[in-house]
Amino acid sequence: MTTLVLLSGWGCDARLWQPLAEHWPSGMTATTPDWPGYGARPPLSDPGSLAELADTMGDDLAPDAIWVGWSLGGLLAAALLDQLPAPRALVLLGMHDRFCHDGGIPEAELAAFRQAFTRDPDATLTHFRRWQLRGEPEPRAAHRHLLALLGHGDNESGGADHATLAAGLDQLAGLDNTGRLASAPCPVWRVAGERDPLLAPRLRECADHRLAGVGHCPMLSQPEALAACLAGIAGESAP
Template structure:
């Protein structure tokens, strides 16, 4: 049976993937592990240490699977290619070689966001969740759906370790996977929502698969299209 491992991004735990549950075709074994520090999973002593992250995720990221990393999850999954046996394929959803891009999210904008996080983590996380959904057909509905899934009420960071969130913002600012992707030990596929506000236009247009009527959160707005796309990738990459 073909295995898919879905990895969420900054500020969201594995419940993010629940809208896909009713759309998977027969023959796929789908797992949605949380990163350390998310969903009640114990945080790492040093959330920025990739070696420790690899040790913690080794059982969740087997080589006989397709790893699917969304947003920061894609950055981290790519970085872990240096530490873990390579999967059948790596899928980057809403992510390129790096997060910051002059035509997408400039470094100065992320720096301001990181500064805001040090002052008020909950408000900053809430703002980010709204902001990343602006490319969906109905951003308000997508945000309501996300809040219902994560169940955080008024405290946006419940279930998420704040040191892990801070380290994740640093990783968004500093991780550059250009060299890793250039020498990737496995096939790499890129999926982008056609209206993703976090991706530079060139990255959206050059993606292997572009999802119509979707932004940065296609698991919320286009779950059927996303699952079909992932199933197709698994079908052509898994022996």
Template sequence: MSPVVLLSGWGCDARLWEPLAGYWPARLEVSTPDWPGHGGRPALADPERLADLADAMAADLPPEAIWVGWSLGGLLATALLGHLPTPRGLVLLGMGARFCHPDGVTEEALATFQTAFRRDPEATRSHFLRWQLRGEPSPRAAHHRLLGLIGRGPCAPRATLAAGLHQLAHLDHRHHLAAPPCPIWRVAGEHDPLLATSARDEADIRLADAGHCPMVSQPEALAACLVEIAGEGSP
């Protein structure tokens, strides 16, 4: 069974993955490294420079592992395929080839969000945390649980979060999905409010009764899904 590396998305750090801890089999090696600037980890001087990000994450992303990137983490993990040794496989959780889509989060909506973030970063992040939970079975309970995991304060410096929004707007990996250098699985909550309907329909695995944050609302189902993929990724 291949090791699994879990990578968080925009506005959150690795504490997000704690609900899955009780569902991993003993034989599976799971790690949850933080991105630079998160979880007390030093931020990059230029958070958008992928070569620097690859250098910072190289020890955390071994080629024998399955990399699981959630949301922005999926875009960043895919971008690092061009900078690091190819992993055993890649899971895009709640993410397609790009973030913006005419039938999902439009470029105009993201640009408006970026403007709001420049004016009031923390209020905008707080709004985003609630927004992404709309597809969960109980959004209010999911929001309470999420805040219990990551807290209410900022998870990263303002420059790091701003760079993440720019990456959400501009990273486009359609070429990777057209000719993947490793097996790639797309996993989506069936009610993910941030994904276009077509992106949910094209997912390899759809999680029932889940939205964009199945690690919060459906941790057992998500863990079981990733355990199955880790088994498929074994030599």
């Protein structure tokens, strides 16, 4: 039995992964733990602490599993390689060694977004959810699907508290896994949608797997293709 641990990104809790549930092949299982501060999981006392994050997530991030981190989830999963026993493999979905880079999201754009979040967190999160879906084949349909999954109406932050969201933006701005991944203790796979608006073209092109016709959120627009891609990586990462 192969286990994938699916880790969500900024502003979305683990319900985001529900569309993949019906597409896993036999012999494969997926767990979808929430990060602290998302869903029903209490926030950390210091939402920006990687040490505290590792203590909280240690039981969820088993070393015999494959960790699949999407967006900020990939950035955090890579950073936790220094804190926890290494997994069988690490998959970075829609994320590279760091978040800001030329041709993708420049530092100035993220800084402006962080300022906007400080002024109006809920409106900024709402804008981001629409914005990150620009690369999907049907952005409006993907947005409706996202809101349905996250229980739109329960609260505007979609199951995440504002302190956790703010710390996540700090991590997007400050975490750089370049050195960490250059000497990673496990195989690292990079998966990108070929139309991902958050990744520079050169990073999309050098990904180990590119998903055709999708952007940053393939779990919404092409769940079957994403599940097949992850199953293939799992097969190549067998012990």
